[in-house]
Amino acid sequence: MTSPTADDVRRAVGAVLDPELRRPIGELDMVRQIAVAGGRADVGIVLTIVGCPAADRITSDVRAAAASVPGVTDVAVDVGVMSPQERQSLTERLRGGRTREMPFGPGTLTRVIAVTSGKGGVGKSTVTANLAASLAARGFAVGLVDADVHGFSIPGQLGLVGADGSPPQPTRIDDLMLPPVAHGVKVISIGMFLRRGHGEGPLGAVAWRGPMLHRTVQQFLTDVYFGDLDVLLLDMPPGTGDVAISVGQLLPNADVLVVTTPQTAASDVAVRSGLVARQTGQRVIGVVENMAAMTLPDGTSLDLFGSGGGQAVADALSVEGARVPLLASVPLSPTLRSAADAGTPAVLSHPDDPASKAISSVAAAIAAEPRGLAGRSLPLRLG
Structure with a gap:
């Protein structure tokens, strides 16, 4: 058997994925000096920040990767931290050389879908959380922005709850935030920045007006590192207020999915959210009817x-040359509700439930529709 070399170990270690950035640590310049002697591999790595929450997992994966090299019988891992200059270089590389630029505007290759409703309480967040999980299960890279700042519920529905009952906070690398991941979905929510008192009681409330709401949504879209996404979902607040206007300004290229219940009082109001979205240039791609009839x-x-x-909502939003389809009628489902409370999307935990099947059919319809590339610049180089 040939003796292992430092290059052999470096290749194995460099392929380890950073669980937050989802990129190989070799590509992120996190691997330092490596020495191999007599079957022992001494591996040096650096983490992005002091107290990195992924430190134990990265160290364990690095040790396992080095030990997998034939001939290596012992591994020692030395863990350090990047210098401020190295972190700055990393954040610039992650941003693609752009400085605090919102990457999801016109020209993006990511399909952006805002999930809206006219009234609250129609199950919009439940539909959004399950839709995100279903798309991720199909192999799509999915991000989810909880834009319902006053009524956030996405972290709990996706099981993003820490030991104290609060959602985990994003890891910060200078001015860049790394979103927590649940069920393959990268998630950001204002709830991640609020704490419970001594592990009891509800999370703090947010009482903000227009300018603060606009700034929050803008920061979520600009300062959160989602990486390369196939789909970015936004769980919008109900109605046509400040956040809807801000998203219309920031993301005029977004598609809109309208959620309603069968009730006339809800469906009449739901039409307005689609009309306002269309006024900003957004495209209404369909309607989901939630809490439809269930079979006893x-x-x-x-x-x-x-x-x-x-x-009725689909018909009201349809115009000549642009028919808006009713994508699904999601029946009332105790399973859908209990799974949301448990933080386990029903589309994953109970895929045969009628409500899960209905939402999965919406994910299938979105997955089947290619992203429109007309007029968009593609990152191609000749050479």
Whole structure:
């Protein structure tokens, strides 16, 4: 057997993925000096920040990678921290050389979908969380911005809850934030910046007006490192207020998915959210009717909120040359509700539930529609 070399170990260690940045640590310049002698490999690595929450996992993965090299019988890992200059260089590289530029505007290759509703309480966040999980399960790189600043619920629905009952805070690398990941979905929410008192009671409330709301949404889109995404979902607050206006200004290229219940009182208001989105240049791609009729064990149907509201919204938003489809009617489902409370999306934990199947069909429809590239510059180089 040939003796292992430092280059052999460096290749193995360099392929280890940073669990937050989702890129090889060799590519991130996190690997330092490596020495191999008599079957022992001494490996030096640096983390991005002091107290990096992924430190134990990275160290363990590095040790396992080095030990996997034939001939290596012992591994010692020395862990350091990047210098301020190295962190600055890393953040510039992650931003692609751009300085605090919002990467999801016109020209982006990421499909941006804002999930809206007219009224609160129609299950918009539940649909969004399950839709994100379903798309991620299909192999898509998915990001989710909880833009419902006053009524955030996405972290809890995706199981992003720490020991104290609060959502985990994003790791910061200088002015760049790394979003926590749940079920393959990268998530950012204002709830991640609020703490519970002694592990009890609700998270703090946010009482902000327009300028602060605009700045928050802008920071989520600019200062959070999502990496290369196929789909970015935004869980919008209900109605057509400040956040809807801000998103319309920042993301005029976004598609819009309208969520309603079958009830006329909800569907009439839901139409307005689609109309306002269209005024900013956004495209309404479909309607999801939530809390539709459910089939009871005896075979009868319970339409607690009536029927027809979803189709009515789709018809009202359809214009000549641009028909808006009713993508799904999601039936009332105790399973969908309990899974959301448990932080385990029903599309993953109970895929055969009728509500899960309906939401998965929406994910399938989105996955089947290619991103429009007309008029967009592609990152191609001749040479």
